[in-house]
Amino acid sequence: MRKKSQAALEFLTTYAWAFIVIAITIGSLYYFGVFDFSKYLPQKCVFPSQFKCLDFSLNPSEVKIKLANNLGEDIRVTSLQVTNDATSPISCQTTNPPFPFDWAHSTEKDITFASCSGGAYIAGERTELRIIMGYYAINTPSKPVHVINGKINGRVTS
Amino acid sequence: MEYLLVVALTFAIIVPTTYLFYNYSKESSQEITDAQVAQLGRSIVDAAESIFYSGKGSKTTLEMNIPDNIQSAVIIDGRELVFNMTTSFGVSEIVFFSSANLTTNGSCSANVCNIPGLANSGLKKVKIESVSTSSVRIEVI
Numbered sequence: 001m002r003k004k005s006q007a008a009l010e011f012l013t014t015y016a017w018a019f020i021v022i023a024i025t026i027g028s029l030y031y032f033g034v035f036d037f038s039k040y041l042p043q044k045c046v047f048p049s050q051f052k053c054l055d056f057s058l059n060p061s062e063v064k065i066k067l068a069n070n071l072g073e074d075i076r077v078t079s080l081q082v083t084n085d086a087t088s089p090i091s092c093q094t095t096n097p098p099f100p101f102d103w104a105h106s107t108e109k110d111i112t113f114a115s116c117s118g119g120a121y122i123a124g125e126r127t128e129l130r131i132i133m134g135y136y137a138i139n140t141p142s143k144p145v146h147v148i149n150g151k152i153n154g155r156v157t158s
Numbered sequence: 159m160e161y162l163l164v165v166a167l168t169f170a171i172i173v174p175t176t177y178l179f180y181n182y183s184k185e186s187s188q189e190i191t192d193a194q195v196a197q198l199g200r201s202i203v204d205a206a207e208s209i210f211y212s213g214k215g216s217k218t219t220l221e222m223n224i225p226d227n228i229q230s231a232v233i234i235d236g237r238e239l240v241f242n243m244t245t246s247f248g249v250s251e252i253v254f255f256s257s258a259n260l261t262t263n264g265s266c267s268a269n270v271c272n273i274p275g276l277a278n279s280g281l282k283k284v285k286i287e288s289v290s291t292s293s294v295r296i297e298v299i
Contacts, residue, residue, distance in 0.1 A: 041182075050252060130247050140237060144270075149247050
């Protein structure tokens with residue numbers, strides 16, 4: 001009887017050791033970011049086709065995007081904001097060109113958000129940012145402001 | 159132990175694959191909706207301009223497939239056809255500009271006229287008619 005229980009205990013102890021080793025291995029892999037699958041996703045900039053996103057770059061404290069005005073109308077951009085879903089969202093102090101600015105149809109514009117901070121915007125890390133832009137068509141009499149949202153998903157260069 | 163290893167290996171393959179495919183499909187569906195709305199708006203405005211220049215009494219009917227993510231469709235100042243489209247990152251206004259004066263049979267508040275039926279998803283018939291020498295009416299029948 002005693003021999004049987006000793007064998008059972010040794011069997012369970014072997015399993016327990018195996019579990020501990022596996023748990024530590026998985027923990028270490030997680031710590032070093034092996035399970036961060038988002039890094040395998042492509043870097044993307046998604047805007048409605050009327051403002052096609054041609055290029056973007058995420059530098060420390062700076063976000064740059066190149067958009068094309070495919071509306072077929074000259075517009076005036078009245079607001080530009082970059083934000084994200086972090087508890088304390090990213091905030092950029094300045095934009096270049098400063099708004100309001102005019103934007104002719106079928107032309108491209110390089111927009112830079114500078115002095116960005118917060119929102120887990122860290123060099124070397126992957127981030128998802130939302131760009132909110134308000135504009136109106138210069139030739140529409142009542143000049144109603146329209147809002148579009150775009151998304152940038154990429155890695156901040158270090 | 160062998161059983162656990164097989165289960166662990168299966169999970170190690172399934173979980174990342176599911177995550178990657180889910181993210182790809184989410185972004186793809188966004189781009190498809192955007193393309194559908196762009197095609198929808200462009201078709202309506204092109205038809206309206208064509209009907210306007212054909213003269214009073216001209217009309218046509220378009221069969222359009224309205225995507226799910228459209229919240230509302232309005233005409234502003236008779237020249238802007240605006241679709242409010244919901245995306246995973248907020249509501250965007252997709253605007254189409256017309257050289258013909260657009261009207262509708264829906265309710266109007268100041269210079270904003272709602273196009274009833276154009277915000278409901280599914281296959282719709284859109285009638286575009288030149289009702290006077292100065293305007294084209296858009297209605298869902």
